[in-house]
Amino acid sequence: MSDIRTFDMFCGGGGSSLGARAAGARIVGGVDLWAPATDSFTLNFPGAAVFNKDLRQLTPSAVIKKTGDIDLLLSSPECTHHTCARGSKPQSEESKETALQVIRYAKAMKPRWIVLENVVHMRPWARYPELKEKLGAIGYHLREQILDASNFGVPQKRRRLFLLADLKAVPQAVLPNDEAVLSARSILDPEGTWPTTVLRTPGRAKDTLARADRAIAQLGSKASFLLVYYGSDGAGGWQSLDMPLRTVTTIDRFALVRPGPDGKHRMRMLQPSEIRRAMGFPEGYVFPDVTRRERVKLLGNAVCSPVMTAIVRSLCQPSVSHEIASRPAVGRAWCSDARSLPSERVAA
Numbered sequence: 001m002s003d004i005r006t007f008d009m010f011c012g013g014g015g016s017s018l019g020a021r022a023a024g025a026r027i028v029g030g031v032d033l034w035a036p037a038t039d040s041f042t043l044n045f046p047g048a049a050v051f052n053k054d055l056r057q058l059t060p061s062a063v064i065k066k067t068g069d070i071d072l073l074l075s076s077p078e079c080t081h082h083t084c085a086r087g088s089k090p091q092s093e094e095s096k097e098t099a100l101q102v103i104r105y106a107k108a109m110k111p112r113w114i115v116l117e118n119v120v121h122m123r124p125w126a127r128y129p130e131l132k133e134k135l136g137a138i139g140y141h142l143r144e145q146i147l148d149a150s151n152f153g154v155p156q157k158r159r160r161l162f163l164l165a166d167l168k169a170v171p172q173a174v175l176p177n178d179e180a181v182l183s184a185r186s187i188l189d190p191e192g193t194w195p196t197t198v199l200r201t202p203g204r205a206k207d208t209l210a211r212a213d214r215a216i217a218q219l220g221s222k223a224s225f226l227l228v229y230y231g232s233d234g235a236g237g238w239q240s241l242d243m244p245l246r247t248v249t250t251i252d253r254f255a256l257v258r259p260g261p262d263g264k265h266r267m268r269m270l271q272p273s274e275i276r277r278a279m280g281f282p283e284g285y286v287f288p289d290v291t292r293r294e295r296v297k298l299l300g301n302a303v304c305s306p307v308m309t310a311i312v313r314s315l316c317q318p319s320v321s322h323e324i325a326s327r328p329a330v331g332r333a334w335c336s337d338a339r340s341l342p343s344e345r346v347a348a
Contacts, residue, residue: 004316007031007067009055009075009105010098013040013298016074016117018281019308021045023316029067031055039288040298055101060108072312073111075102076303077118096125103134106165113315114165117303120146122161132163140165144336145174147311149304150244154280155182157244158304162311170335174314177306184226185241187270187277188256196266199257211237212257212265227255227267245278250300252293275299280306 004025008017011030021027029049030041038052049066051058064070077099102116114135122128132142142165149158164171199212208227215225215238226239228246230253239246245254254270270278272295276285279299287295 004071004312005067005069006072006074007063007070007105007109007111008041009073009102010077011041011050011074012037012076012301012303014044014285015279015281015302015305016076016115016308017041017045018285019303019305019310020072020074020312022282022305022309023312025072025312028070029063031058031063036288036290036294036298037301039290040286043286043288055105056098060105063105064109070109070111071113072315073102073105073109073114074308075099075105075114075116077101077116097127099131100127100134103131103138106135106138106140110167112167113171114140114163115308115311115315116163116165117308118161120159120161135163135165139167141167141170142335143171143173147174147307149280149307150181151176152280152304152306152310153177153179153182154278154304154306155184155186155244156246156248156278156280156304158247160303160307162307164311164315166315172314172317174311177310181244183242184239184245184278187245187274188241189271189274191258194268194271196258196268198260199265199267207237208255212267214238215257216265222259224256224258226270227257229253229255248275248278248300250297252296272296272299280304 005028006017006020006025007028008030011017011032014030017027017030027045027048029051030038030045031051031053032038032041033052033054035052038050041048042050049063051063078096099116099118099122102114106114135142142163145162145164146159147162149156200209211227214236219225219240224241226241228235228237228239230249230251252269255267256270257265257267260266272287272292275296276299279302282305
């Protein structure tokens with residue numbers, strides 16, 4: 001596994017690469033346009049070639065000159081414009097088309113494996129079939145899966161689309177591990193680590209208090225819980241600590257509420273250290289010297305690293321039943337397992 005040289009397109013804070021490294025792969029490079037992302041990548045992957053620029057303006061040959069041959073290509077193209085995250089703002093087709101850059105890099109680098117990750121909403125995109133068709137024309141066998149991070153030891157409900165590609169075989173299905181499902185309670189820093197404020201103050205937003213009242217009515221006045229902002233799924237704007245965290249995004253959306261010894265509830269926002277645990281990042285992950293808001297964005301943009309660990313291990317595990325390297329390159333087989341794994345439909 002240590003011989004699997006890996007390059008991370010849209011590397012962000014390094015979630016995919018952290019997962020690949022945990023599986024034994026060697027991270028030799030990454031590219032991202034956002035400086036805090038490449039700063040983070042540099043800190044956590046010393047020795048890797050890091051490019052802080054638009055990968056559309058970067059040539060694969062320039063990458064290979066610094067990294068050497070690439071065996072595994074990781075790609076997490078821009079996803080915001082595939083979802084409702086922008087609200088009523090128009091979606092950008094140019095942003096969506098950054099996903100097609102994986103074709104250009106695959107042609108030049110010829111990696112054995114490719115893992116492309118994105119939101120599930122990418123599937124209806126008009127050019128998604130074209131992306132798969134062109135990868136097949138290059139010679140890749142494909143498998144499409146929707147994986148929920150909570151099935152891989154991550155304390156978060158996070159469903160994402162993964163397109164797996166292998167030049168020699170149809171990739172095996174990635175199966176959940178045997179670890180117990182972790183709850184949001186498991187990510188919390190010890191009580192007293194962070195300052196809190198009284199929930200019921202004159203300046204508190206009415207919507208926030210309404211969320212808290214719904215939670216207290218359901219759980220009782222002695223239970224702790226999370227308020228959930230920016231998104232609705234009929235859950236009332238709160239969630240229990242005894243279930244995995246709802247999907248982490250690029251903005252603060254979770255507030256912890258606990259009853260105080262004086263009978264008054266107190267609250268605080270979840271901190272980057274806690275969100276890092278919710279993403280499955282290792283304890284040794286190093287944040288760059290950026291604002292708290294930028295740290296939250298780094299995490300919310302990332303791939304849950306234990307999911308990528310499971311994917312890379314599955315890709316690199318020999319399987320005679322899936323080995324079809326002798327077949328012609330054109331018209332390579334592909335398989336969709338989008339409905340093959342247990343999942344719960346949870347809104348972001």
